[in-house]
Amino acid sequence: MNARIAPSAEISVDPDAIARSARTVIATEAAAIRALEPRVNGDFVRACRLILGCQGRLVVSGMGKSGHIGRKIAATLASTGTPAFFVHPGEASHGDLGMITPQDVVLVLSNSGETDELLFILPVIKRQNIPLIAITGNPQSSLAGQADVHLDASVSTEACPLGLAPTASTTAALVIGDALAIALLEARGFTSEDFARSHPAGSLGRRLLLHISDVMHTGDGIPRVGPDANLTQALMEMTRKHLGMTAVVDADDHLLGVFTDGDLRRALDDDGVDLRGATVAGLMSRSPKTIAADKLAVEAAQLMEKHQIHALLVVDEQQRVVGALNIHDLLRARVV
Incomplete structure (x- = not known):
């Protein structure tokens, strides 16, 4: 030494x-x-x-x-x-x-x-x-x-x-x-968007470049049932698609409402609801929060946080359901 x-x-x-x-x-x-x-x-x-x-x-x-x-x-x-x-x-x-x-x-x-x-x-x-x-x-x-x-x-x-x-x-x-x-x-x-383009792998890049269309579930990955579906059918669809909710749509995929885990709990707590005979149209939320596919993914995170929800439906200008996502999709994309 x-x-x-x-x-x-x-x-x-x-x-x-x-x-x-x-x-x-x-x-x-x-x-x-x-x-x-x-x-x-x-x-x-x-x-x-x-x-x-x-x-x-x-x-x-x-x-x-x-x-x-x-x-x-x-x-x-x-x-x-x-x-x-x-x-x-x-x-x-x-x-x-x-x-x-x-x-x-x-x-x-x-x-x-x-x-x-x-x-x-x-x-x-x-x-x-x-x-x-x-x-x-x-x-x-x-x-x-x-x-x-x-x-x-x-x-x-x-x-x-x-x-x-x-x-x-x-x-x-x-x-x-x-x-x-x-x-x-x-x-x-x-601008910050210009900065994000040169930092696509960074957190700012993900926040400013990643759109809803990049992370949403589409096609058969979208949970959806018709308004006449019973509770069992709705729950089976929710289980298959793993998003904690299902869209309720008409024959042309126009959004009528959403049925979520929260709606199920409220129905179970309501003694006046006949769960065996009820259709999802009578249990769904009729004014669900939605977002457009061209919005930034970070906007979905902000919307979920503001309204204390964990999933969103994605709709087009005619209110047809084109996608769905939940908080786990945003976590995987490292937006939140």
């Missing part, structure tokens, strides 16, 4: 000191973010205009920790309506520069503004007249000087007490990237 590093069991932990350290980091980085606000100026607007006018894609690059931040910025931009991808500057000089075209815009990140790997590929980018945006912590740096637009991400101090680990500086660069992404999102009129 390295004699310079004490075993964890021998390290003396001062909870107050740890808390102070954490609060200092948060305060330092918060101050760095606040200092960025006055720098949202003409340069920031010019950067947005360059990206909005881009006929290709935004190519993001950075080395080391700036590269990690660059990857996140590229991912955020791509998911909010700005086509973007990350190119490692080291790989760029070994063939990946072919991924960058004259129709693109390049965004580079470097705290020092003197990153060798970025400076090495700049002449190729400049010869193609590709617009260059630089986010650096040094407005007097080589990268800042060669950029068409420079965004100042300088910080007065790093949160690292040694002044070595990029902390406040990477936070500042990330915030500038987020500011660009959201400003561009709003300028493009990007």
Whole structure:
């Protein structure tokens, strides 16, 4: 074992000191973010205009920790309506520069503004007249000087007490990237539906893209009986279709009512009901809640919650039953 590093069991932990350290980091980085606000100026607007006018894609690059931040910025931009991808500057000089075209815009990140790997590929980018945006912590740096637009991400101090680990500086660069992404999102009129289309597997995508028609039971899967069906026939249909209810329809499938587990319980509690001779028309609910097939699945969940019900019938414009679903279908689709 390295004699310079004490075993964890021998390290003396001062909870107050740890808390102070954490609060200092948060305060330092918060101050760095606040200092960025006055720098949202003409340069920031010019950067947005360059990206909005881009006929290709935004190519993001950075080395080391700036590269990690660059990857996140590229991912955020791509998911909010700005086509973007990350190119490692080291790989760029070994063939990946072919991924960058004259129709693109390049965004580079470097705290020092003197990153060798970025400076090495700049002449190729400049010869193609590709617009260059630089986010650096040094407005007097080589990268800042060669950029068409420079965004100042300088910080007065790093949160690292040694002044070595990029902390406040990477936070500042990330915030500038987020500011660009959201400003561009709003300028493009990007909507939550657009966001969902690029996140179809996420919860938002499911909530905004999944329709009733995607989850409802159709055809023989719809529980339905005629108004003259007796209680036994209705219960057998409910049991076969496993939705806890059955539609009551006429010969043309127009909805007349719904018979549910709740209607059955109410009938059993009513001494005046002749269960042997009763038809489902006399026991059904005549104004059931329904929904259209083109509505979002999340709207079905909201309707069920509002009215404290567990199943819905799906009808068309002529009030013909075209589908059915229950809360379990929404749970399986991960809408709720």
